[in-house]
Amino acid sequence: MSAPPRILTIAGSDSSGGAGIEADIKVITAHKCYAMTAMTGLTAQNTTGVVDIHPIPAEFLRKTLSAVLEDVGVDVVKTGMLTSTESISVIVETIKKYDLKTIVLDPVMISTSGSVLLPPEAISNLCSNLIPLATLLTPNIPEAQHLLLYYTNPGVLPTAAFPIDNINSMADVVDLAKRLQEKCSSAVLVKGGHLPFLSDGSVARRQKGKAFVMDVLALSNGTVKIFSSPYIDSNNTHGTGCSLASAIACNIGFSQPLPTAVSNARDYISGAIAASYPLGKGSGPINHVHNIYRRPYSKGRFFDYLINHPRVAKIWNDYVNHDFVKKIANGTLSTENFVWYLKQDYLFLIHFVRAKALLTYKGTTMSKINECSTNLSGAIRESALHVRYCAELIPGLTEQDLESTPEAPATTAYTRYILDIGHSGDIAALMVSLISCSVGYQVAAKNREKEDSSVRTSEGNPFWKWIEEYASDKYAEETQVQRDVLEKLAEGFGVTQVEELVEIFRKVTEMERNFFSAAVEAKIP
Numbered sequence: 001m002s003a004p005p006r007i008l009t010i011a012g013s014d015s016s017g018g019a020g021i022e023a024d025i026k027v028i029t030a031h032k033c034y035a036m037t038a039m040t041g042l043t044a045q046n047t048t049g050v051v052d053i054h055p056i057p058a059e060f061l062r063k064t065l066s067a068v069l070e071d072v073g074v075d076v077v078k079t080g081m082l083t084s085t086e087s088i089s090v091i092v093e094t095i096k097k098y099d100l101k102t103i104v105l106d107p108v109m110i111s112t113s114g115s116v117l118l119p120p121e122a123i124s125n126l127c128s129n130l131i132p133l134a135t136l137l138t139p140n141i142p143e144a145q146h147l148l149l150y151y152t153n154p155g156v157l158p159t160a161a162f163p164i165d166n167i168n169s170m171a172d173v174v175d176l177a178k179r180l181q182e183k184c185s186s187a188v189l190v191k192g193g194h195l196p197f198l199s200d201g202s203v204a205r206r207q208k209g210k211a212f213v214m215d216v217l218a219l220s221n222g223t224v225k226i227f228s229s230p231y232i233d234s235n236n237t238h239g240t241g242c243s244l245a246s247a248i249a250c251n252i253g254f255s256q257p258l259p260t261a262v263s264n265a266r267d268y269i270s271g272a273i274a275a276s277y278p279l280g281k282g283s284g285p286i287n288h289v290h291n292i293y294r295r296p297y298s299k300g301r302f303f304d305y306l307i308n309h310p311r312v313a314k315i316w317n318d319y320v321n322h323d324f325v326k327k328i329a330n331g332t333l334s335t336e337n338f339v340w341y342l343k344q345d346y347l348f349l350i351h352f353v354r355a356k357a358l359l360t361y362k363g364t365t366m367s368k369i370n371e372c373s374t375n376l377s378g379a380i381r382e383s384a385l386h387v388r389y390c391a392e393l394i395p396g397l398t399e400q401d402l403e404s405t406p407e408a409p410a411t412t413a414y415t416r417y418i419l420d421i422g423h424s425g426d427i428a429a430l431m432v433s434l435i436s437c438s439v440g441y442q443v444a445a446k447n448r449e450k451e452d453s454s455v456r457t458s459e460g461n462p463f464w465k466w467i468e469e470y471a472s473d474k475y476a477e478e479t480q481v482q483r484d485v486l487e488k489l490a491e492g493f494g495v496t497q498v499e500e501l502v503e504i505f506r507k508v509t510e511m512e513r514n515f516f517s518a519a520v521e522a523k524i525p
């Protein structure tokens with residue numbers, strides 16, 4: 001088993017377990033990453049407030065950081081409560097010494113319960129030396145305003161949480177994020193949890209009818225992404241900021257692009273608030289581990305869960321936007337390579353259809369057999385199309401010629417894997433091993449139809465028919481049947497089973513991508 005992403009949280013301990021280091025370890029573990037800690041301070045704290053803070057001496061923090069970095073190493077750093085200006089200096093020196101590149105910085109200043117967690121005199125060190133090293137800064141609206149004030153007016157030290165009365169619209173939040181981003185150079189995510197909006201887009205403040213929460217991500221290339229989600233009315237929001245930053249750090253550790261990492265982390269947090277339970281007399285904790293004992297997707301969203309999974313998303317994206325398909329769509333693929341692909345895909349389809357026949361066999365009710373056989377006939381129709389195609393491109397080529405083509409290693413590996421799953425796994429495993437191909441082709445063709453529609457058959461692109469076939473309504477109907485059957489099955493999956501299915505889906509998607517790569521790279525004598 002290979003090591004998961006290594007996440008180091010540099011933060012304070014929260015004795016009540018909802019925020020700080022305790023929350024971070026739970027979130028990181030629930031994301032299946034490896035959690036390490038460097039404590040900046042201990043808090044005597046519960047859901048009603050912080051009783052006292054016991055700072056850890058900065059020199060001890062230095063030793064903790066070196067101990068971890070000299071041995072285990074770190075993929076992503078997340079910082080939370082930093083306690084003192086000396087701690088910040090130690091962190092800055094450590095980041096430079098060990099050349100740490102990926103840092104999610106949650107600028108914790110004041111707890112939800114109103115306690116000062118970073119002394120005002122440390123803000124200058126934070127802004128001048130640590131924030132410029134961060135990949136992403138995740139302030140809430142008051143923190144963003146504090147920081148912006150420092151950058152525009154370094155002499156003024158804020159002493160209390162800002163009233164956020166001066167934010168009157170979504171445009172004001174976007175403006176705040178953009179202005180802070182310009183000052184501090186790292187990407188900035190301004191979190192709008194403190195200021196939900198009504199459905200007409202006006203600020204809700206204390207009124208009832210809070211409809212949605214908006215977060216704004218301002219990237220260092222000047223673009224802005226807005227995320228919005230339904231407002232969840234809950235008292236259990238203690239530690240939400242710490243947990244969001246940790247979840248983003250994990251998602252980055254899985255190589256997700258920043259906007260995807262943020263979007264997935266927001267979904268995780270919404271789920272954690274929704275699944276929280278009453279604890280303590282004040283603002284209770286979110287449910288940090290909701291995703292490990294509940295099915296991590298809602299009804300009808302299993303396929304979406306698969307393609308957005310941290311271990312899958314990049315591979316899926318490479319596959320459905322592969323150069324091979326782009327070259328088919330713009331007509332720049334050589335005929336030789338297209339024929340190479342058609343021949344190999346024909347061989348692939350033989351085994352693919354065999355696997356679908358096995359799927360039909362595994363259907364133990366008449367209606368399942370019927371559904372499975374519908375897509376069996378679809379796959380047979382698809383292979384007939386390959387024969388016609390090949391004959392058009394190489395006059396005289398017969399089905400026997402196709403069948404006697406030697407199998408390329410990418411074809412053998414892929415078909416062998418699917419048949420193995422078919423023989424050893426259950427109906428769900430086999431369906432998952434087949435669906436990346438079916439739906440992936442549809443998404444890939446649709447993507448190109450949208451973007452590259454200028455070069456069509458009529459303009460001399462002999463491959464455009466391939467795009468048309470897989471972007472057609474008929475093909476969409478067939479894939480929809482498969483998706484519906486899978487979604488129905490997914491309502492009964494166990495949590496461990498889901499993990500196994502993700503791994504199967506990841507593997508077949510990788511093989512599909514490699515198959516396309518082999519088709520582009522094939523050197524035909």
Ligand SMILES: Cc1ncc(COP(=O)(O)O)c(N)n1
Pocket residue numbers: 011012013014019020021043045080081108110111112113117237238239240241242
């Ligand atoms: C150790 C520690 N770190 C961070 C927070 C902020 O979390 P919140 O704003 O939810 O109180 C906290 N209360 N305690």
